[in-house]
Amino acid sequence: MSARPRPTSPHLSIYRFTITMTMSIVHRATGIALYCGTVLLVAWLAAAAWGGEPFAVVNAIYSSWFGLLVLFGYTWALFHHLLGGLRHFVWDFGYGFEPGQREGLAWANVIASVALTLIAWTLFVWVA
């Protein structure tokens, strides 16, 4: 038995962006960013396991302005992907598909991820 080749779908460039579509793309993008970002966590852990000197080097890089910028982005990506994952759980149980609900969930995802990032950095970095 054989089948015809599967049809290919047109890519991003031809669509009008909607919030749900954008959040789907951002979920994937933050997933890829976190994938790469694990290297940062592992470098920190490996340096800590290695000894005081490598650890001091990694710490110095991470606390430079560029390091902090990357970590800030990492925090946002983490929160966004986490909330996006929770949104998928809601969908898996069959809720949140109605018009209005899905847009609401998508907007809640962006707003909450930005808010949580700012709260986390305010509490733990800027104030502490």
Place this chain on the structure above:
Amino acid sequence: MREPVVTREMIADPKTKYGDARASTRHFFLQRLSGASNILFTAFLIFIVVRLAGAGRADVVGLIGNPFVGIPFAILFAIVCFHMSIGMNEVIEDYVGEARSNRLAVSLNAFFALAVGVVGAVSILKIVFWG
């Protein structure tokens, strides 16, 4: 250029880009399961990073060296690496169609996830057991 005709054997072979139906179901389910575990990982990560932001090595060893922190953290981190390898495979499935580069990308992904997971977990366990 037209793509070759897709046969049932190609679809059943997990090494082709068409994937294996049972493996896909397994991946779907495991991705949710590991995702749920990653919520716990994130809580751990925030706890650890907040306690250790800008801290010296002695404080890091003090916190992660506690087996009740270090061992669950190592396990949860290994699950994260598993989750991210499934996720990246999904991306590869979507964008890397050509069979050879698909296989290469899937292998590189497996290698990366394994390397990151092993180095991370071994580093944590080293701190737990040897300080």
